Structures are given as C-alpha cells and as structure tokens.
Amino acid sequence: MSGTWITTRAWLLMLPLLVVMTAVIGWPLIDTVRLSFTDAKLVGTEGTFVGLDNYVKVLGGSSFQRALVTTTWFAVVSVTAEMVIGVLAALLLNQQFRGRTALRALMILPWALPTVVNATLWRLIYNPEYGALNAALTQLGLIDSYRSWLGEPGSALTALIVADCWKNFPLVALIALAALQAVPRDITAASLVDGAGPLNRFRYVIMPYLAGPLLVALVLRTIEAFKVFDLIWVMTRGGPANSTRTLSILVYQEAFSFQRAGSGASLALIVTLLVTVLAVAYAGLVRKAAGAS
Amino acid sequence: MSALAIQNIHKRYGEVETLKGIDIDLESGEFLVLLGSSGCGKSTLLNIIAGLAEPTGGDIRIGERSILGAHPKDRDIAMVFQSYALYPNMSVARNIGFGLEMRKVPPAEREKAVKETAKLLQIENLLARKPSQLSGGQRQRVAIGRALVRNPQVFLFDEPLSNLDAKLRMEMRTELKRLHQMLKTTVVYVTHDQIEAMTLATRIAVMRDGRIEQLGTPEEIYDRPATLYVAGFVGSPPMNILDATVSKEQLLILGDDQPIDMPVHFRSVVADGQRVKVGIRPEALRVAKGGETGAQFKARIEVVELTGPELVTTARIGEQRITACLPPRSAVTAGEDRTFVVDVDVLHLFDPQSGRSLATD
Numbered sequence: 001m002s003g004t005w006i007t008t009r010a011w012l013l014m015l016p017l018l019v020v021m022t023a024v025i026g027w028p029l030i031d032t033v034r035l036s037f038t039d040a041k042l043v044g045t046e047g048t049f050v051g052l053d054n055y056v057k058v059l060g061g062s063s064f065q066r067a068l069v070t071t072t073w074f075a076v077v078s079v080t081a082e083m084v085i086g087v088l089a090a091l092l093l094n095q096q097f098r099g100r101t102a103l104r105a106l107m108i109l110p111w112a113l114p115t116v117v118n119a120t121l122w123r124l125i126y127n128p129e130y131g132a133l134n135a136a137l138t139q140l141g142l143i144d145s146y147r148s149w150l151g152e153p154g155s156a157l158t159a160l161i162v163a164d165c166w167k168n169f170p171l172v173a174l175i176a177l178a179a180l181q182a183v184p185r186d187i188t189a190a191s192l193v194d195g196a197g198p199l200n201r202f203r204y205v206i207m208p209y210l211a212g213p214l215l216v217a218l219v220l221r222t223i224e225a226f227k228v229f230d231l232i233w234v235m236t237r238g239g240p241a242n243s244t245r246t247l248s249i250l251v252y253q254e255a256f257s258f259q260r261a262g263s264g265a266s267l268a269l270i271v272t273l274l275v276t277v278l279a280v281a282y283a284g285l286v287r288k289a290a291g292a293s
Numbered sequence: 294m295s296a297l298a299i300q301n302i303h304k305r306y307g308e309v310e311t312l313k314g315i316d317i318d319l320e321s322g323e324f325l326v327l328l329g330s331s332g333c334g335k336s337t338l339l340n341i342i343a344g345l346a347e348p349t350g351g352d353i354r355i356g357e358r359s360i361l362g363a364h365p366k367d368r369d370i371a372m373v374f375q376s377y378a379l380y381p382n383m384s385v386a387r388n389i390g391f392g393l394e395m396r397k398v399p400p401a402e403r404e405k406a407v408k409e410t411a412k413l414l415q416i417e418n419l420l421a422r423k424p425s426q427l428s429g430g431q432r433q434r435v436a437i438g439r440a441l442v443r444n445p446q447v448f449l450f451d452e453p454l455s456n457l458d459a460k461l462r463m464e465m466r467t468e469l470k471r472l473h474q475m476l477k478t479t480v481v482y483v484t485h486d487q488i489e490a491m492t493l494a495t496r497i498a499v500m501r502d503g504r505i506e507q508l509g510t511p512e513e514i515y516d517r518p519a520t521l522y523v524a525g526f527v528g529s530p531p532m533n534i535l536d537a538t539v540s541k542e543q544l545l546i547l548g549d550d551q552p553i554d555m556p557v558h559f560r561s562v563v564a565d566g567q568r569v570k571v572g573i574r575p576e577a578l579r580v581a582k583g584g585e586t587g588a589q590f591k592a593r594i595e596v597v598e599l600t601g602p603e604l605v606t607t608a609r610i611g612e613q614r615i616t617a618c619l620p621p622r623s624a625v626t627a628g629e630d631r632t633f634v635v636d637v638d639v640l641h642l643f644d645p646q647s648g649r650s651l652a653t654d
Contacts, residue, residue, distance in 0.1 A: 186378035189345050194392035194439070195366030204391070208382035 036266035042259035054266035063242075063250060064267065071246040074157065075225035078164045082221060083214065085165065086172025091202075093173070094180045104177070111170035119234035122163035126150050126235075150236050153243035160244055164231055168224075172217045179213040180206065212286075219282035226275055247271045295354075296321040296479040297342070297447050302351035304337055304503075311337050312348070313503040319447075319496075322477040326490040328526070329500035335483045338500075339449050342481060343372050355446055366395070371440035375452040377432045379424040379439075386411075386420040389438045396443075410442040413472070430461045437472070450482040454489060466492055487527045491515065499523045517641075521648040524572050524641060530605060532572045532641070533615045539567045544640075546571065546590055548611015553588035554637050562651050563642070569651065572641030575605070578617035580625060581632035589634045594627050608633070 036054055040047025058064050093104050110118065125132045128148035137143045149159045183206055191205040229248035232238065238245035238253065245253075251271060255264025297319040304312035311334045319325050327335040340346040342353055344365035352359050360368045371392070379388050387394070390407045398406070411417045414434045424432055433453060440448055453469075454462045470493055473480060484490055490497050491511045499506040499514060499522070507519040518524035524532040536547040542560055543552035555563070563569060581589055592608035592615055599605075604619040608631070617633060625631060642651040 184376060184378065186374040186376045187380065189340075189343070189365075190372070190374060190378035190439075191380075191391075192345065192365045193343060193370065193372045195395040196391075197395075200395060204383070205380060208380070 032265045032268060035261055036263075036269050038262045040261040042255065042261045042264075047262055050262070054263040055270070058263055058267050058270065063245075064247075064270075066242065067245050067247045067250040070157065070244065071226060071228075071248075074161060074164070074228060074244075074246060075222055078161045078168070079218065079221045079225050081161070081165045082169045082172050083218060085169040086217070087176050087210070087214070089169065089173040090176035090180055093177055107170050107173060109170075110167050111174075113167065115167065115230045116234055118163065118167045119231045122159070122166070123150065123235055126159055151240055153241045156236055156240060156244050160232055160235060163235065164225070164228070167231070168221060172214070172221065175213050175217045176210060179210045183209045215282075215286050219279070219286060222282070223275055223279055226278060227271070247274075295319055296323070296356065297481065298352075298354040299338070299342070300352045300354070302338065302341060302353065303349045304334070304341065304346070305349040311503050312341075315351070315503075315505060317498060317505070317508065319479060319481070321479055324473055324480045324482065324493055324495045326494035326497045327481065327483045327500055328485070328487060328490040328497050329506075330485055330526070333500040334503040335485075335500050336451055339372075339451055339481060339483045342368075342447070343370055343449050344368050369446040370449055371443050371445040371447075372449040372451065373433075373436050373440050373453045375455055377424070377436040377456070379432055379435055381424055383423070384420065385416065385422050385424070385427070385435050385438075388424065388435055389420075389442050392439065392443045406442050407438075410438045413441065414438050414468075429457050430465060433457065433465055434468075437469075441472075441476075446479060448478050448480045450480065452484055453482075455484070455486070462489075469493060487529065491527070497527075499526060517650070517652060518572070519650050521570060521572075521643050524643070524650075528574060530575045530616045530618065532574050533578075534643070535571045535573065535610070535613050535615065536645070537569050537571045539563045539565055539569060541565060544569070544571060544588075546610055546613070548609075548613050549590045549592075551590060553590065556637050556640050556642070558653070559640075559642050559651055562653055568645055570643040570645050572643060573615070573635055574639065575616045575618040576603075577635050577639045578615070578619070578633050579635070580617075580619060580623055581634040585634045587634050587636045588640065589632050591630055591632050593630050594625055597625055597627055 035047070037049055037051060038047035039045075039050050039053075089107060093100060093107065113121075126149040128134065128146055128151060131146070131149070133149065134143070134146040138146065147155070149155050187205060188201070191201050196205060227248055228246055229252065232244055232246060232249055233252075236244045238249040247267070248271065251264055251267045254260050254267055258264075295318040297317075299315055299317040299319075302312050302315040303310065315334075315338055317325065327338060329335045337346060341348050344360070344363060348361070353361055355369060380391065383391065386404075386407050389410055390403045393403045393406060407420070408417070411420055414437060416431060416434050416438065419427060419431060419435070424435065427435065433456075436453070450469075454465050457465060466489060472478075473493070482489075482493060491514075494511050496509065497511055497514050498508045501522050507514060507523045509517075509519075514523060514527050518527065518532070521534060525534065537544045538547070539545075539555070540552060542555050544555055545552050579585075590610055592610045594606055594608045595614075596607040597604060598607075599621060602621065604621050604623050604625070606617045606619055606623075606625055608615050608617065615633070619625065643649065644651055
C-alpha cells in the first residue's frame with residue numbers, strides 16, 4: 001500500500017519537470033523528425049511530405065561526406081592532443097615545487113573562458129597583419145612573411161584544432177590531476193623499492209588509476225568535439241573553401257543560411273544519431289573499465 | 294661488520310626536527326623493532342633507510358657501503374607497507390614478481406622464485422587472483438611475498454599488521470616469527486604495538502620525540518626500563534608508577550603509612566629524604582595471605598575486571614592508583630581494603646625530574 005502511495009507521490013512531484021521537458025525537448029524533437037520528411041523552408045512554406053528524399057540527398061551529397069571527414073579529423077586530433085597534453089600537465093602539476101598552487105589555478109583559466117572569448121583571442125593571435133603568431137614565427141626566422149593562418153585551407157583546420165586544445169586540455173589535466181592524487185603514496189613508494197623507473201611506474205602503477213577517469217574525459221571531449229560549433233563559427237564560419245565546415249556548421253548553414261528546414265532537420269538528426277552511437281559505445285567502454293577495476 | 298649501521302641520523306622539516314641523532318648497529322640476522330607512539334619518528338627513520346626520504350644529517354650503511362643518495366631500488370632492501378600497497382591491476386603472481394620483472398630477471402627464473410615464495414607463505418592457490426579478491430590476511434602475505442622473493446639484505450616492515458583484526462594479527466605475528474627463524478634475515482620493523490615488539494624483536498629501540506629512549510633486548514626493555522617513558526610504554530597494563538620518599542633506607546609510598554624496604558641495589562644511589570618514583574609491574578603484585586616477605590602496602594580495591602586468564606584489579610593507595618594482575622579466581626571484591634605484596638627485588642626506582650632509572654646496572 002505504502003509503496004503505491006510513494007510511487008504516486010513521486011510521479012506527482014516529477015510531473016512539472018516532465019511537462020517542461022516535453023514542451024522544450026520532446027515536442028521540438030518530434031517536430032524535427034516530422035520536418036525531416038518534408039521539403040519545408042524556414043519561412044513561407046509548410047512543406048509537403050517527401051519521404052526519405054532528404055536523407056538520401058544528404059547522405060549521398062559530397063557536403064555531408066566532406067563535413068563528416070572534417071569533423072572526425074577535428075575530433076580525433078584535438079581530443080588526442082588534449083589527452084596527451086592534459087596528462088603531461090597533470091603529471092607536472094602533481095610534482096612538488098614552488099608556485100604549484102598558483103600554476104594549478106592559472107591552468108584552469110583557458111577552460112574557464114567562454115568559447116567566444118577564446119575564439120576571438122585566437123583570431124587576434126592568428127591575424128595575418130598584426131597577429132602574435134606571425135610576429136613570433138617571423139622573429140624566430142621560421143617564416144619569411146606573415147601568413148593568413150585562418151585564410152588558407154591548408155592551415156585553417158589545424159589552427160582551429162590548436163585553439164580547441166588550448167581551451168580544453170585543462171579539463172583533461174584537472175581530471176587526471178584528481179586521479180593522480182588518488183594514487184596511494186604507499187603504492188608509488190612500493191614501485192620505487194621494486195625498481196620501476198618513471199616510464200614503467202607510469203605504465204604499470206599510475207595508469208591503472210588514471211584509466212577510468214581519463215575514459216570519462218575522453219567520452220565527454222569526443223562528444224563535445226563532434227558537436228563543435230561556436231569556436232569554428234566565430235573563427236572561420238566554416239571557411240575558407242569549406243575547409244573547416246564541420247557537421248554542426250553544415251546543419252546551421254542548411255537550415256538557417258539556405259533556409260532549407262526539411263533537409264536541415266534530416267542532417268541534424270543524422271548528427272544526433274552519430275553522437276548517440278558514440279555515446280553508447282563509450283558508455284559500454286566505461287562500464288567495462290569500471291568492471292575491470 | 295654490521296649488516297645495517299644507522300649513524301647519527303638527523304631529519305628536519307623546516308623548524309621541526311623529527312629525528313635528533315639516531316645511532317643503531319644491526320648484526321646480520323637481527324630483528325630490530327622501532328617502537329614508539331605516533332609522531333616519534335620511527336616511520337621517518339624507516340623511510341630514510343628505504344630511500345623514500347633523505348636525512349638532514351648522518352649516514353646509513355648496508356654492509357660496507359653508504360647508501361645515502363642511492364635510489365631505493367639500488368639499496369638491496371625490500372619493504373612491506375602498512376596498507377599492503379599491492380598493485381590493484383596485477384595478479385598476485387605478478388605483484389610478487391614485479392620487483393624481479395623490473396630488474397629484468399628472465400621469466401622462467403622469475404616464475405620459479407614466485408612459486409617458491411608462494412609455497413613458503415602458503416598462498417600458491419591465490420597466484421592467479423587480483424588483490425581485490427583477497428582477504429586482509431592474504432593481502433599481507435602477498436605483500437610479504439613481494440619482499441621475500443627478492444632476497445634482499447635488509448627487510449623493512451612499516452606497521453604491517455596494524456590493518457588486521459586481533460586474531461589475524463596474532464596469527465601473522467607467529468608467521469613472521471616463523472619466517473624470521475627459518476630465513477635468518479635482517480629486519481627493521483616499525484610498530485606502536487608493544488606486544489608485537491616484545492614477541493618479534495631480538496632488539497627493541499623505544500623511540501620518543503625523535504630520539505632513542507632505550508635500545509636493548511626485549512628482556513632488558515621489560516625488566517630494566519631505562520626511563521619512566523619506557524616503563525609506561527612497554528607492558529600491558531603499564532607499570533604502576535607511585536610517588537615515594539626515601540626514609541632511612543626505606544621507601545615511604547605517598548598515601549601509605551607503612552614503609553617498605555629499599556631494594557639493596559638502590560641503597561647506594563639514593564639519599565635520605567629524596568623523592569623518587571617507584572615502578573611496580575602489575576603482574577608482580579599479589580594479594581597478601583599472611584606470612585609473606587617483601588614489600589607490603591594497603592590499598593582499597595576500586596574495580597575488578599576478569600579478562601579470562603587474569604583478574605585486572607585497580608586499587609587506591611591514598612590518592613595514587615595501582616593496577617594488579619591477579620590470578621583469575623582471586624577472592625577480591627570492589628570496595629574492600631586488601632594488603633598487596635611485591636618482591637622488593639623487582640621494584641624500579643626513577644628520578645622524578647629526569648625520568649631516568651636510578652639503577653646503576
């Protein structure tokens with residue numbers, strides 16, 4: 001009896017939230033699915049039912065395929081670099097030295113900055129006329145003349161990846177640092193007595209403690225990198241020559257710049273599906289890692 | 294030549310000096326226990342021997358060479374930690390063999406050594422398991438195995454039994470004693486448990502505030518404590534310490550009007566009227582039945598506690614408390630006045646100011 005009463009009360013308490021969630025997430029999602037089967041424009045026409053036409057066009061189109069490759073490259077390279085730099089930074093900040101606390105606080109700064117601020121900052125650094133990067137490289141004698149890092153298809157994506165790494169490696173470092181501090185002092189001491197050098201100590205003794213938390217960081221960062229929009233929008237708007245056009249930029253352009261709501265919706269759903277597949281796969285990995293430890 | 298020589302070791306952390314000149318010479322095969330309460334510097338000293346901390350001054354020698362500045366792996370030592378410090382991701386076999394693996398011992402030789410050690414510790418059936426699948430006692434055996442397998446010159450133990458329950462602690466204590474008797478290894482063992490110290494050690498160094506209060510065999514520490522601190526620290530219940538005054542080659546216990554005879558060996562070192570502290574082991578006290586010789590004093594019994602093998606009796610002489618360990622069936626009840634008797638020869642006398650024993654050896 002009391003179980004039923006508790007269940008009823010629980011549902012009643014959750015009801016306001018459920019109503020809000022349905023209104024702000026459920027309904028738009030359902031409407032997006034409906035839109036994706038129509039040829040609706042953003043303004044003017046309701047659109048007619050076109051079946052799977054939008055999906056066929058999107059999946060078969062070169063724009064989608066190129067954006068998928070760009071997004072995957074962006075996600076893989078930036079997340080890998082963030083993981084490596086983050087772990088190295090954490091190992092460094094876990095050592096005893098003067099000014100360690102100040103440096104730890106300072107490290108969080110890039111991550112704490114709003115993405116738009118970060119992106120604007122890097123646009124200034126990369127500026128082809130007065131950017132700090134050009135000045136530094138010229139003065140070091142590494143380049144002869146100023147270059148437009150964000151204006152050349154060959155370097156724009158790499159420049160974005162660097163900006164993304166700078167912003168996001170502190171998150172990985174923070175998670176890794178917390179994990180490092182959980183490594184029992186006795187275990188490290190035992191490995192010293194056992195004769196493990198720095199590399200073996202990291203591989204056999206420290207890494208098992210880092211693996212779980214790092215996997216969580218990997219999941220979070222990969223999904224975020226796959227969805228990246230704001231950084232690229234502020235810095236390159238997908239250009240030059242679509243060389244930095246990721247899936248999210250493509251969805252935006254399709255739905256809002258070209259005002260094709262129907263095919264924009266189908267693209268958005270495909271991206272959502274891809275991210276969901278990634279999330280589920282990673283969740284499985286995390287569960288497996290948790291089980292193993 | 295000593296197996297381990299600790300020479301004038303000092304350790305300072307900023308303003309705080311945790312070790313104030315420690316000197317110990319250890320012969321091969323000795324089992325030295327560093328005994329003391331928390332913060333006395335015993336673990337710091339062990340870490341310095343292991344190479345996990347560097348001393349501010351002094352020298353440590355293993356065999357003929359100084360090991361100061363040497364990496365822990367190059368000191369020919371092995372260490373067992375209080376928390377076991379097993380590698381959680383490795384099997385028992387790999388945990389035991391990890392030190393050999395890091396020293397590039399060939400796999401076949403390693404496996405043989407691991408099996409032999411496991412057999413010695415009766416954990417052969419656990420080799421494939423992970424530490425999380427082991428009980429506390431089993432983990433401790435693995436930790437000991439990890440130290441044994443390398444066959445080092447000196448074994449270091451940092452409170453290895455303090456995480457175990459009372460029964461298991463006793464079993465492991467016996468096991469350690471058996472292993473030491475069999476392998477004749479040189480051991481430095483840190484504990485705050487005086488029973489462990491008494492049962493395992495060939496020599497005990499009682500430490501206090503970064504100094505050695507007394508260094509001696511368990512018998513010396515128990516029978517001839519050099520200071521009030523050692524007298525109070527070793528023995529359970531601890532030694533009774535009573536205020537007394539010397540009066541014409543006799544001792545007047547404060548609160549008791551009947552003087553007791555002065556032990557012969559103290560007569561030459563005390564003066565008439567001198568205040569002293571008298572130490573009496575609880576187990577040396579008996580209830581007088583009439584006709585006994587020895588020091589006698591009246592006390593009012595306050596509490597009687599039967600522990601099984603003995604009756605721990607707390608009594609009062611004036612304002613002073615005294616504890617006696619009596620046979621379990623002794624007819625004593627709380628509230629009654631009884632006369633206690635003790636052999637004069639087993640009395641200890643200490644200087645109240647310095648806390649040092651007045652015995653002249």
